[in-house]
Amino acid sequence: MKKVIVTGAGGQLGKTLMDLSPLWKGFQFDFKTSKESDITNKENLDKLLSLGQYDICINCAAFTNVEQAEITPEIAYDVNAEGVKNLALLCKEHQITLIHLSTDYVFDGEKTESYTVQDKTNPINEYGKSKLKGEEYIREILTDHYIIRTSWLYSKKFGHNFYRTILKNALEGKELRVTDDQMGRPTNTEALSRFINEEILTGKTPFGTYHFSDGQPTTWYGFAQQILEENGLSGKVNLVLDRNYRTFAKRPKNSVLG
């Protein structure tokens, strides 16, 4: 029986993993929220990882507020870069395989086709920069790792995400103003969790960096249309194309992962 620790377990991906993990045989899971285990606190993390006899760590902990990362980049770096460095160092020391999640926002969006893992990274916002630094630390420190870049992540059940925001606002009868200035692939946390279980946890796949999404390329506006259709709300709410939807952070025009 392999022992798996999940950090950042209170977020949408962590909760989805917790929801689905009883179906996965051969693993014993230990889920830790930010309150139970803060990845920026190396001393406490060391105590946990040295006593737990873990084989694998799935790191779902991250600072994911793209707008706030522009205002307080030091907090984003603390979690997404330095916290990840702590994990990589301790995983190395305790011989734990690290499965880490990263993002399409490590790319600048200037490419016209989809991004492959061979493509050059060049993040254009603080969130993306801090996530890239986390990736770099892992590659420098630890051989036994998987970095899975995903995009436009959403859970229908848990957490804060575009899907739930749009649906909530639609059900409240609000007018929806959504931009179409980005192309990307929405990713369902359930599909990502199954990929992690079937392809990564089983050890079928060699260590390295991978891209995963289960969604078709679309814009946020296109995704909002899909969300309304799927919930029988098309034509019942006012969905307005708004290219001036105001944000602080720059976002990649195209971050379709291939």
Ligand SMILES: NC(=O)C1=CN([C@@H]2O[C@H](COP(=O)(O)OP(=O)(O)OC[C@H]3O[C@@H](n4cnc5c(N)ncnc54)[C@H](OP(=O)(O)O)[C@@H]3O)[C@@H](O)[C@H]2O)C=CC1
């Ligand atoms: N959301 C998205 O659209 C995308 C996400 N990703 C990546 O996927 C991964 C999972 O994201 P997702 O589930 O959406 O993120 P969420 O924001 O839903 O969850 C992140 C979790 O990390 C926790 N956390 C924050 N700081 C720390 C810390 N110092 N120590 C431990 N835990 C901490 C948060 O806890 P608390 O709330 O208490 O602060 C939260 O529960 C992340 O690596 C993210 O970068 C990649 C592409 C798209």
Ligand SMILES: Cc1cn([C@H]2C[C@H](O)[C@@H](COP(=O)(O)OP(=O)(O)O[C@H]3O[C@@H](C)C(=O)[C@@H](O)[C@H]3O)O2)c(=O)[nH]c1=O
């Ligand atoms: C909620 C909302 C957003 N938007 C716009 C703002 C932005 O350009 C885009 C998406 O907004 P959000 O705030 O949901 O998402 P954003 O913070 O850009 O999402 C990103 O999060 C990080 C964590 C990732 O790693 C990325 O893959 C990506 O999912 O849609 C609208 O136009 N109308 C709306 O009502």
